[in-house]
Structures are given as C-alpha cells and as structure tokens.
Amino acid sequence: MADSADHDSLTLFASASGFGRAAVSVIRISGPACLDVLKAISPPLPIPRRLSLRTIRDPNSRDIIDRGLVGWFPGPNSFTGEDMAELHLHGGLAVRTAMLRTLARIPGCQAAGPGDFTRRAALNGRLDLTQAEGIADLIDAETEAQRRQALRQLDGALGRQVGAWRETAIDLLARTEAALDFSDESDVDDEGLDAVLARDAGALSKQIQAVLGDGRRGERLREGFFVVLAGPPNAGKSTLLNALAGREAAIVSSLPGTTRDAIEVRCDLGGLPVVLVDTAGLRETEDPVELEGIRRTRRHMEDADLVLHLSPADGPGREAAQRPHSLAVRTKVDLVASSRLDDGLGVCALSGSGLDALLEAIQAAAEASLGGGEALVTRERHRSALTRACGHLDCVAGGMVLAPELMAEDLRLAVRALGEVAGHVGVEEMLDRLFAGFCIGK
Numbered sequence: 081m082a083d084s085a086d087h088d089s090l091t092l093f094a095s096a097s098g099f100g101r102a103a104v105s106v107i108r109i110s111g112p113a114c115l116d117v118l119k120a121i122s123p124p125l126p127i128p129r130r131l132s133l134r135t136i137r138d139p140n141s142r143d144i145i146d147r148g149l150v151g152w153f154p155g156p157n158s159f160t161g162e163d164m165a166e167l168h169l170h171g172g173l174a175v176r177t178a179m180l181r182t183l184a185r186i187p188g189c190q191a192a193g194p195g196d197f198t199r200r201a202a203l204n205g206r207l208d209l210t211q212a213e214g215i216a217d218l219i220d221a222e223t224e225a226q227r228r229q230a231l232r233q234l235d236g237a238l239g240r241q242v243g244a245w246r247e248t249a250i251d252l253l254a255r256t257e258a259a260l261d262f263s264d265e266s267d268v269d270d271e272g273l274d275a276v277l278a279r280d281a282g283a284l285s286k287q288i289q290a291v292l293g294d295g296r297r298g299e300r301l302r303e304g305f306f307v308v309l310a311g312p313p314n315a316g317k318s319t320l321l322n323a324l325a326g327r328e329a330a331i332v333s334s335l336p337g338t339t340r341d342a343i344e345v346r347c348d349l350g351g352l353p354v355v356l357v358d359t360a361g362l363r364e365t366e367d368p369v370e371l372e373g374i375r376r377t378r379r380h381m382e383d384a385d386l387v388l389h390l391s392p393a394d395g396p397g398r399e400a401a402q403r404p405h406s407l408a409v410r411t412k413v414d415l416v417a418s419s420r421l422d423d424g425l426g427v428c429a430l431s432g433s434g435l436d437a438l439l440e441a442i443q444a445a446a447e448a449s450l451g452g453g454e455a456l457v458t459r460e461r462h463r464s465a466l467t468r469a470c471g472h473l474d475c476v477a478g479g480m481v482l483a484p485e486l487m488a489e490d491l492r493l494a495v496r497a498l499g500e501v502a503g504h505v506g507v508e509e510m511l512d513r514l515f516a517g518f519c520i521g522k
C-alpha cells in the first residue's frame with residue numbers, strides 16, 4: 081500500500097482485470113518510471129491516449145512476451161494524475177505472469193496493493209474521497225439501483241453538496257474571526273452579529289439535517305434490504321429461502337432445528353438489493369448450540385428491515401405481525417384444503433404457488449424503504465461527520481456559546497467535520513481503511 085513518501089515515488093503495476101483466464105488482460109502501470117518502462121518494453125512510444133499495437137518484450141533478454149495494445153496516458157491528465165500506461169495483452173495465465181514478473185524486475189517498479197491507483201488519484205487531487213468511495217461502490221454494485229447510486233457519487237453529487245455547505249460554514253467562520261480580530265475598528269459591523277450568525281448557522285444545520293433525515297436510504301441501498309425469515313422449526317424457512325433465491329443456498333431438511341445459524345442470500349428484486357436471511361427455528365430448547373442459534377435469530381429479527389413470520393398452514397393459527405415491518409406468511413399451503421386458508425399471504429415453496437405474491441410484497445416493502453428519491457449519504461462515515469457538523473452548528477444557533485471565541489471554535493470544528501467527508505482533513509487512517517477494501521489494479 082502506498083503510504084510513505086518513498087513508496088509514492090515508486091512506479092506501481094498490477095493486473096487491472098482480475099486473475100482468471102480471459103480474452104484480454106489489462107495491466108496498469110502508474111508512476112514516474114512509466115515512460116522509461118514503455119520505451120524499454122514496447123518501443124516506440126504510442127501517441128498519448130490512443131491504443132497502439134506493439135510487440136512487448138523483456139527489456140533484458142529481448143524475449144517477446146506478447147503482442148498487444150499499449151496505451152500511454154501522460155500525467156497530470158491521467159486517472160492517477162501521474163504518468164500512466166495500460167497494456168492490453170492476451171488474457172492467458174502465463175502471459176500475465178510473464179508480464180508481471182518482467183515489470184517487477186525493472187528498477188523503481190513495484191506491484192500495487194489493493195486500491196493503490198485510486199489512492200494516488202485521491203492524493204493527487206484527481207478525485208475527492210466520496211468519488212473514490214463511488215468507484216469502490218460501482219465495482220461492488222450488484223443491482224441497478226446500487227449502480228445508479230454509485231455513479232451519482234462518482235460524479236461528485238455528495239462531494240459538491242458537502243463542499244457547498246463547507247463554503248457556507250467557512251464564510252460564517254470568517255465573519256466571526258473578522259469580528260474578533262477587528263472588533264475595535266469602525267468598518268467591521270459586529271452589531272447584532274451573534275444573532276445573524278446564530279440564524280445562519282441554524283439554517284445551515286437544518287439543510288444538512290434534511291439530507292440526514294433520509295431514513296438511511298443510501299446506506300441501506302449499499303448494504304441491501306434485510307429480510308429475515310423467522311418461525312418455528314420445520315416451518316419451511318430454508319425451503320422458502322431456496323425457492324425465493326432460486327437456488328439451493330440453505331440446507332433443507334425434515335429434521336427440526338437443522339438451521340442453527342443464519343444463512344444470507346443476496347438477490348436482486350426489481351433492481352433493488354435484497355438480502356434474505358434464513359434463521360434458526362424459534363422454540364423452547366435446552367440444547368446450548370440451538371439456544372445460541374435462537375439468540376442470533378432474535379438479534380437478526382431486531383436488525384431486520386422486514387421480518388417474515390412463517391407458520392405452517394396445517395399448524396396453529398397465523399402469527400400476528402409483531403411489528404410494523406413484518407409480514408405473517410402461511411407455509412405448506414398444499415397440506416390443507418384451500419377452503420381452510422385465510423386471505424393473507426400463503427405459499428407452497430415446493431410447487432412455487434404464492435411465491436410471486438410474496439415476492440411482490442417484499443419488493444413493495446423494499447421500494448418503500450429504499451425508494452423515494454436519490455439519497456446523498458451512502459456511508460456511516462458521511463453520516464457521522466455530518467451529524468458532528470450539525471452538533472457544532474446547533475451550538476452556535478442555539479446561543480449556547482456566547483463568547484465569540486467559542487463560537488469561532490465551534491464553527492472551525494463544523495468546517496473540519498464537513499471537510500472530512502471529501503477528505504480535506506484528518507483522513508490518513510480512513511484512507512488506509514477505504515483503499516484496503518479495493519481490488520488490486522484499481
């Protein structure tokens with residue numbers, strides 16, 4: 081990982097297209113030695129930003145490694161802001177290995193770690209931190225809604241909004257500082273300044289809070305809408321999960337208590353990411369392993385966005401929905417005559433009957449929770465920094481700090497908290513954490 085000045089002067093290289101077998105394999109190179117590397121392995125240098133067919137050789141032995149396309153992207157107008165190159169080679173394992181081994185032997189070159197290229201782009205001011213997160217989210221996006229949200233963030237929607245709030249907070253701070261520094265000079269009018277500052281700080285805080293009051297839609301969309309399948313042992317939870325997910329993900333068995341821990345299956349419901357969670361059956365038991373499973377089930381139910389309370393149609397009556405975000409579902413409806421069924425949701429996971437209605441109900445709940453406009457805040461990190469900023473602005477707005485020096489300090493802390501979102505301040509540790517989650521070559 082590029083975390084020291086020494087490391088930053090190295091030229092990094094990595095496979096940017098994964099490590100499997102493919103038609104084309106892309107190797108990225110970025111750093112000060114990039115130009116020399118290209119001249120050594122694939123002369124002559126291509127026209128910038130235009131892929132050119134070249135023979136690529138080991139610079140020492142002059143052995144041919146492959147014939148492929150070479151792209152040359154001189155800094156600072158490259159993804160990382162440094163000199164960069166891309167080698168589009170044949171996607172075989174041996175070709176890629178030979179190329180990476182050759183690059184590793186060139187002085188000044190080093191294999192990149194996860195996220196190193198994006199990290200350099202952020203450090204060179206090509207992206208702010210929210211956009212770097214947008215790239216990570218775009219790579220991880222599994223559904224259409226996640227892809228759209230990540231693209232919006234990569235486009236800088238959050239960075240621009242938070243940047244505008246930060247400018248306003250800086251302006252408030254400048255006015256306070258001016259009043260402090262020149263309070264004895266006649267041309268600085270601090271008459272009623274406290275009231276004006278309090279009003280403006282309050283207005284800014286309200287704007288931020290309006291965005292924060294989005295029901296955590298952005299975070300939920302990244303993480304998925306959690307649907308927990310709960311109910312007594314043998315209610316048919318695992319069978320239903322498999323039927324809903326369309327694959328055999330959970331162990332299905334006729335032994336009550338087969339599922340001891342939660343099993344999660346991610347699926348795409350109408351473009352929304354839904355995580356179905358199969359849990360241990362709820363019943364009275366002395367078995368310590370099963371008890372632990374039941375404890376975890378209860379915790380999953382508390383954290384769930386939606387709980388499906390399953391009860392077999394041939395058993396006791398339908399369980400009443402215990403909280404607003406829950407649905408009572410009758411399972412194994414094939415075991416009773418249709419005349420004995422009530423009007424609520426009922427499924428036969430074996431034949432698939434009733435599954436469409438259940439999926440529609442889950443999708444409607446997910447849409448109600450995740451839909452309703454475009455969320456700006458997509459991570460707890462953003463929420464926590466913005467909440468802190470609001471706290472400081474509210475101190476100024478509420479007249480809780482009377483001395484102008486203290487007011488200035490609160491405004492400074494608000495500016496700092498807002499700056500953290502885009503990566504202007506105090507983010508070294510955060511950078512390590514963020515880029516560690518990237519893939520190599522990005």
Ligand SMILES: Nc1nc2c(ncn2[C@@H]2O[C@H](COP(=O)(O)OP(=O)(O)OP(=O)(O)O)[C@@H](O)[C@H]2O)c(=O)[nH]1
Pocket residue numbers: 312313314315316317318319320331332333334335336337338339340359360361362411412413414415427428429430431
């Ligand atoms: N007739 C019928 N049997 C079903 C249906 N769904 C599940 N079963 C059967 O019911 C039994 C229990 O199913 P599971 O899916 O393992 O039940 P579970 O609720 O996950 O059980 P635990 O893991 O013990 O909590 C199995 O024999 C299934 O084949 C259904 O719709 N109709």
